[in-house]
Amino acid sequence: MSDELKKGLEGVLVAESDLSYIDGDEGRLVYRGYTIEDLAREASYEEVLYLLWHGELPTESELETFASAMAEERAVDDAVLETVRDLAEADEVPMAALRTAVSELSAFDDAADGEDPTDREANLAKGKRITAKIPTVIAAFTRIRDGAEPVAPREDLSHAANFLYMLNGEEPDDVMEDVFDQALVLHADHGLNASTFSAMVTSSTLADLHSAVTSAVGTLGGSLHGGANQNVMEMLKEVDESAKDPVQWVTDALDNGKRVAGFGHRVYNVKDPRAKILSEQSEELGEAAGDTKWYEMSVAIEEYMAEEKGLAPNVDFYSATTYYQMGIPIDIYTPIFAMSRVGGWIAHVLEQYEDNRLIRPRARYVGPTDQTFTPIDER
Numbered sequence: 001m002s003d004e005l006k007k008g009l010e011g012v013l014v015a016e017s018d019l020s021y022i023d024g025d026e027g028r029l030v031y032r033g034y035t036i037e038d039l040a041r042e043a044s045y046e047e048v049l050y051l052l053w054h055g056e057l058p059t060e061s062e063l064e065t066f067a068s069a070m071a072e073e074r075a076v077d078d079a080v081l082e083t084v085r086d087l088a089e090a091d092e093v094p095m096a097a098l099r100t101a102v103s104e105l106s107a108f109d110d111a112a113d114g115e116d117p118t119d120r121e122a123n124l125a126k127g128k129r130i131t132a133k134i135p136t137v138i139a140a141f142t143r144i145r146d147g148a149e150p151v152a153p154r155e156d157l158s159h160a161a162n163f164l165y166m167l168n169g170e171e172p173d174d175v176m177e178d179v180f181d182q183a184l185v186l187h188a189d190h191g192l193n194a195s196t197f198s199a200m201v202t203s204s205t206l207a208d209l210h211s212a213v214t215s216a217v218g219t220l221g222g223s224l225h226g227g228a229n230q231n232v233m234e235m236l237k238e239v240d241e242s243a244k245d246p247v248q249w250v251t252d253a254l255d256n257g258k259r260v261a262g263f264g265h266r267v268y269n270v271k272d273p274r275a276k277i278l279s280e281q282s283e284e285l286g287e288a289a290g291d292t293k294w295y296e297m298s299v300a301i302e303e304y305m306a307e308e309k310g311l312a313p314n315v316d317f318y319s320a321t322t323y324y325q326m327g328i329p330i331d332i333y334t335p336i337f338a339m340s341r342v343g344g345w346i347a348h349v350l351e352q353y354e355d356n357r358l359i360r361p362r363a364r365y366v367g368p369t370d371q372t373f374t375p376i377d378e379r
């Protein structure tokens with residue numbers, strides 16, 4: 001047994017996986033051998049889900065069956081909607097509301113209590129239900145919080161278009177649907193990132209899929225992980241409102257010991273390939289709207305961070321301005337990340353169950369070992 005301490009588990013191999021491969025020096029990401037560039041351009045989110053869960057790209061009829069079965073599962077039980085309403089009216093943080101709702105979804109899931117938690121077919125069906133319902137929860141929460149009534153899901157729209165329809169009460173145009181669908185594809189999986197690992201740890205105890213996804217939602221929300229996309233946009237708005245030069249603003253932030261959201265990564269030593277694609281989306285949306293202010297501000301910060309800190313943008317840096325220019329409320333950027341990443345979480349949980357061993361690392365104990373106990377009335 002090695003006593004070498006790897007803080008943050010950096011570089012530690014804990015599993016074999018054939019889901020996604022990251023080359024952190026080359027800035028390359030593939031899902032099951034397909035480059036993220038090809039998938040973002042050519043495949044829908046539903047197609048990528050099928051690829052992750054079933055191991056290969058679907059044929060047209062497989063995709064049609066898969067996507068329509070998932071679309072049929074979009075509605076959530078009234079009791080869950082009531083919880084979502086209560087949480088929205090109580091001004092709950094969106095990621096906390098999503099975590100609570102995902103947990104409650106299990107109470108209304110068809111899966112019989114006591115079934116084998118590792119049953120692959122049951123989990124694929126359950127995974128489809130969870131993935132289908134998460135967008136409904138996020139859209140309903142957002143609308144109620146903003147003083148509107150939820151919009152019921154439609155089965156005839158794609159996963160991406162249906163979410164934007166439920167959020168805005170109107171169908172998105174083709175450009176918005178495509179940009180959003182690409183964002184979902186780009187966020188679907190990323191090796192053993194923290195939230196995925198959290199889902200794996202939970203499932204390694206033979207806890208059920210809803211528990212694993214609930215753990216993962218909780219883990220994604222932190223500012224060092226998925227929560228960074230919201231922080232990026234809040235930072236850019238602060239820069240804008242400060243009327244300072246963006247580079248000066250960032251210099252001051254770094255001088256004050258702050259981290260710049262959307263930069264740095266545990267695995268990438270170069271620009272995240274997803275950030276490359278999203279920066280193009282961000283620029284195109286700005287150009288279409290006749291205002292590239294957010295894109296230009298982001299590029300100025302990117303150049304400065306590269307020169308001064310040797311840090312490159314991660315996926316969260318350009319998703320922020322992409323979503324902002326689509327009119328999406330800033331505090332649901334991380335729930336949207338979850339809406340995509342749930343596909344990866346489920347795929348990794350399926351892998352975990354296939355070849356399970358309890359995940360249980362050790363800490364090096366550095367406390368005392370020979371204290372003399374003092375009874376409470378003598379302390």
Ligand SMILES: CC(=O)SCCNC(=O)CCNC(=O)[C@H](O)C(C)(C)COP(=O)(O)OP(=O)(O)OC[C@H]1O[C@@H](n2cnc3c(N)ncnc32)[C@H](O)[C@@H]1OP(=O)(O)O
Binds near residue numbers: 193225264315
């Ligand atoms: C989807 C995702 O989860 S992508 C990541 C989203 N998170 C963010 O964007 C938050 C900002 N980024 C960070 O905090 C980090 O880069 C992380 C958490 C992503 C990676 O963390 P780690 O791999 O543990 O790197 P670590 O925190 O040790 O940082 C290494 C060095 O780079 C610096 N650094 C890393 N990221 C940043 C940043 N965004 N701003 C300023 N400095 C940074 C650290 O201060 C540290 O410097 P030091 O060695 O002089 O102390």
Ligand SMILES: O=C([O-])CC(=O)C(=O)O
Binds near residue numbers: 191266315
């Ligand atoms: O891989 C990571 O550590 C974080 C990340 O980029 C992701 O989860 O998409």
